[in-house]
Amino acid sequence: MSTLRRGQVAHLARLAHIDMSDEELDRMSGELDVIVDSIKSISEAAGDDVPPTSHPLPLTNVFREDVVGQTLSNEEALSGAPDSADGRFKVPAILDED
Amino acid sequence: MSELIKRTATELAGLLASGETTSVELTRACLDRIAAVDGSLNAFLHVNAEEALAVAAEVDELRAAGKGADLHPLAGVPIAVKDLIVTKGQPTTAGSRMLDGWVSPYDATVVTKLRAAKMPILGKTNLDEFAMGSSSEHSAYGPTRNPWDVERIPGGSGGGSAAAVAAFEAPLALGTDTGGSIRQPGAMTGTVGTKPTYGGVSRYGAIAMASSLDQIGPVTRTVEDSALLQEVIGGHDPADSTSLADPLEGLVDAARHGDVSGLRIGVVKELGGEGYQAGVRERFSESLDLLRDAGAEIVEVSCPNFDYALGAYYLIMPSEASSNLAKFDGVRFGNRVLPDGPTTIERVMGATREAGFGDEVKRRIILGTYALSAGYYDEYYGSAQKVRTLVQRDFEAAFKQVDVLISPTTPTTAFPLGEKLDDPLAMYLNDVATIPANLAGVPGLSLPGGLASEDNLPVGIQLLAPAKQDARLYRVGAVLESKLEEKWGGPLLAQAPDVQPVVDSVVDQGSASVVDQGSASDRAETRAETRMEARAMSHTEATEGSRS
Numbered sequence: 001m002s003t004l005r006r007g008q009v010a011h012l013a014r015l016a017h018i019d020m021s022d023e024e025l026d027r028m029s030g031e032l033d034v035i036v037d038s039i040k041s042i043s044e045a046a047g048d049d050v051p052p053t054s055h056p057l058p059l060t061n062v063f064r065e066d067v068v069g070q071t072l073s074n075e076e077a078l079s080g081a082p083d084s085a086d087g088r089f090k091v092p093a094i095l096d097e098d
Numbered sequence: 099m100s101e102l103i104k105r106t107a108t109e110l111a112g113l114l115a116s117g118e119t120t121s122v123e124l125t126r127a128c129l130d131r132i133a134a135v136d137g138s139l140n141a142f143l144h145v146n147a148e149e150a151l152a153v154a155a156e157v158d159e160l161r162a163a164g165k166g167a168d169l170h171p172l173a174g175v176p177i178a179v180k181d182l183i184v185t186k187g188q189p190t191t192a193g194s195r196m197l198d199g200w201v202s203p204y205d206a207t208v209v210t211k212l213r214a215a216k217m218p219i220l221g222k223t224n225l226d227e228f229a230m231g232s233s234s235e236h237s238a239y240g241p242t243r244n245p246w247d248v249e250r251i252p253g254g255s256g257g258g259s260a261a262a263v264a265a266f267e268a269p270l271a272l273g274t275d276t277g278g279s280i281r282q283p284g285a286m287t288g289t290v291g292t293k294p295t296y297g298g299v300s301r302y303g304a305i306a307m308a309s310s311l312d313q314i315g316p317v318t319r320t321v322e323d324s325a326l327l328q329e330v331i332g333g334h335d336p337a338d339s340t341s342l343a344d345p346l347e348g349l350v351d352a353a354r355h356g357d358v359s360g361l362r363i364g365v366v367k368e369l370g371g372e373g374y375q376a377g378v379r380e381r382f383s384e385s386l387d388l389l390r391d392a393g394a395e396i397v398e399v400s401c402p403n404f405d406y407a408l409g410a411y412y413l414i415m416p417s418e419a420s421s422n423l424a425k426f427d428g429v430r431f432g433n434r435v436l437p438d439g440p441t442t443i444e445r446v447m448g449a450t451r452e453a454g455f456g457d458e459v460k461r462r463i464i465l466g467t468y469a470l471s472a473g474y475y476d477e478y479y480g481s482a483q484k485v486r487t488l489v490q491r492d493f494e495a496a497f498k499q500v501d502v503l504i505s506p507t508t509p510t511t512a513f514p515l516g517e518k519l520d521d522p523l524a525m526y527l528n529d530v531a532t533i534p535a536n537l538a539g540v541p542g543l544s545l546p547g548g549l550a551s552e553d554n555l556p557v558g559i560q561l562l563a564p565a566k567q568d569a570r571l572y573r574v575g576a577v578l579e580s581k582l583e584e585k586w587g588g589p590l591l592a593q594a595p596d597v598q599p600v601v602d603s604v605v606d607q608g609s610a611s612v613v614d615q616g617s618a619s620d621r622a623e624t625r626a627e628t629r630m631e632a633r634a635m636s637h638t639e640a641t642e643g644s645r646s
Contacts, residue, residue, distance in 0.1 A: 004468065008468075009464060012464045012467045012468050012471070013464060014448075015467050015471070016420060016424075016451075016463050016464060016467045017424075017427065017444070017447040017448050017451055018448060018451045018452055018455065018460055018463065018464075019437070019448040019449055019451070019452035020452065020460075024460075028460065028461065028464060031461060031522055032461065032464060032465060032468070034522075034523055035412065035461075035465065035522060035523060035526075036465075036468075038409070038523055039408075039409035039410075039412050039413060040409075041406070041409060042406050042409040042410050042413070042481050042482060042485050043477050043478070043481040045403065045406040045409075045410075045481065045484070045485050045488065046481060046484030046485055046487070046488055050484040050487050050488060051484070051487055052480060052483030052484050052486070052487065053483055053484075053486040053487040053490060054310065054483060055310050055340070055539075056296045056310060056311075056490075056536075056537070056538055056539020056540075056565075057295075057296055057297055057340075057342075057539045057565060059297075059339075059340060062339045064336055072203055072204065076203035076204075077203065079201070079203050080200050080201065080202075080203065080430070080431035080432070081429070081430055081431060082428055082429070082431075082432070082433060082434035083434065089429055089430055091429055091443050091446075092436075092441040092442060092443045092445075092446045093440075093441065093442050093443065094442070094443055095442065096440060096442050
């Protein structure tokens with residue numbers, strides 16, 4: 001089982017879309033290393049014959065009748081948005097300008 | 099201080115029905131109490147005075163007009179709501195800077211139910227950011243403090259709800275429990291906290307941390323109050339696809355007819371002994387004696403895979419959290435931070451999440467992203483899911499031998515603020531006894547078991563029952579509570595000292611909290627005025643838990 005290196009944490013932070021300073025990366029990789037080290041024993045706990053459980057109580061898919069119910073109005077849906085225009089969420093450029 | 103605020107919710111319901119008090123008088127008394135002590139405790143992030151009083155007045159009018167019989171028994175009894183649960187007309191911050199100032203356009207299902215029962219909502223309570231923590235110190239708005247000792251943590255993540263109920267700011271509160279966030283603060287503050295069976299209470303409108311573990315539940319001062327509140331908020335909800343089809347019934351009845359004669363109660367070998375503070379073990383064995391005297395048979399059971407539960411939890415929970423928190427990207431809600439340089443959406447997301455999330459949230463997102471990433475998925479997340487199966491099997495085997503399980507709720511009593519802030523692993527160990535229930539979806543209840551002799555701080559006793567057998571927790575809990583109160587000569591909270599002013603604030607408190615009562619400046623004044631006085635009576639307690 002590998003441990004978390006600083007470069008790996010930087011990669012994970014990029015995947016998770018969280019900017020991190022050098023100092024933060026140093027601290028975070030140290031802390032995460034300790035945590036990962038302490039929980040790695042669980043990979044030895046269960047054999048191949050144990051099925052995984054994703055949910056505490058067994059449930060099958062739940063469907064409802066396809067009828068129109070109450071929904072948020074356009075105004076309500078946009079009420080907490082940092083920016084909006086013409087009844088839509090307004091976002092910065094998707095692509096780099098250059 | 100009005101004596102009214104010390105009454106249980108059950109008693110208050112009786113006083114309101116008989117006309118001995120009014121909801122307005124009661125709600126005012128709670129608001130006055132909040133104004134008096136919350137400067138020290140910081141249990142509330144928002145106080146909802148105006149709306150609460152309007153609901154109270156409406157209930158009083160209905161009762162005066164002879165329509166009391168149509169009202170819910172808890173109509174007019176005020177309640178506080180953990181700020182992870184969304185409410186129309188009040189801000190919901192989740193204890194995060196990310197949602198500072200955000201107001202939900204819809205109500206959580208449990209809030210809709212509180213409104214239907216006409217229970218005045220006093221406000222929103224403080225928590226670890228996005229419910230991630232065991233001390234309430236990870237709130238972006240300053241820590242909540244323990245009413246028993248303001249230099250100590252009230253537990254977490256629901257420290258605000260537990261402190262509010264323990265300090266008589268509210269007779270009732272709502273919490274959420276993903277790994278112990280209702281039960282552990284209950285233990286730390288001498289209050290009752292219940293995590294219902296997974297799916298027993300709708301999660302719709304609780305900002306999700308780990309969807310397969312999260313559960314909303316009651317925070318109260320008595321077992322019966324907890325049963326009453328669970329019946330208000332429980333039941334099927336089409337808006338939550340994991341909601342149980344049938345309601346969990348007979349809870350209040352079970353609490354009122356507590357009985358353990360002939361019942362088999364299992365002491366979980368793995369949740370106790372070494373690593374548990376001496377005073378915690380002492381109070382725990384005293385509770386076992388009382389239950390034995392009341393006619394229960396106490397046996398030891400072993401759940402060997404519980405030793406892996408903490409590890410599995412710290413893989414499953416961050417994995418689900420990293421996915422659930424991806425929605426906080428500065429587009430649809432919450433705050434947006436613009437970086438220097440070109441503002442592409444990717445750079446805006448990175449800057450927004452850097453500024454909006456605190457350390458613990460970032461840690462868990464990175465950990466979860468790691469556990470779910472290619473090459474590690476089977477080793478970590480897959481293994482954790484298998485451990486989840488093993489933990490469930492341990493519960494199944496145990497419940498073939500016994501009717502309920504019992505353990506201390508936490509290994510130690512409340513620790514000093516700051517003690518474990520720089521040691522995430524030590525912080526995580528607080529939840530070692532509460533996590534198995536979340537992994538298996540079974541219900542758990544923590545009730546006060548007395549004070550640890552070495553530090554005079556509350557100890558929690560945890561009861562666990564099979565899925566959907568929540569009534570058993572209330573049946574057994576009521577017996578233990580009454581035997582203990584007989585011994586103490588009253589409720590444990592009667593032994594709590596007056597809430598002390600805070601001596602030196604280590605953290606900037608509530609810079610962004612919204613109080614519509616004008617009490618924020620009063621609080622600051624109170625704090626300054628009492629600072630010198632407080633220094634004189636500052637706690638010198640040196641005793642601490644035997645472990646961390």
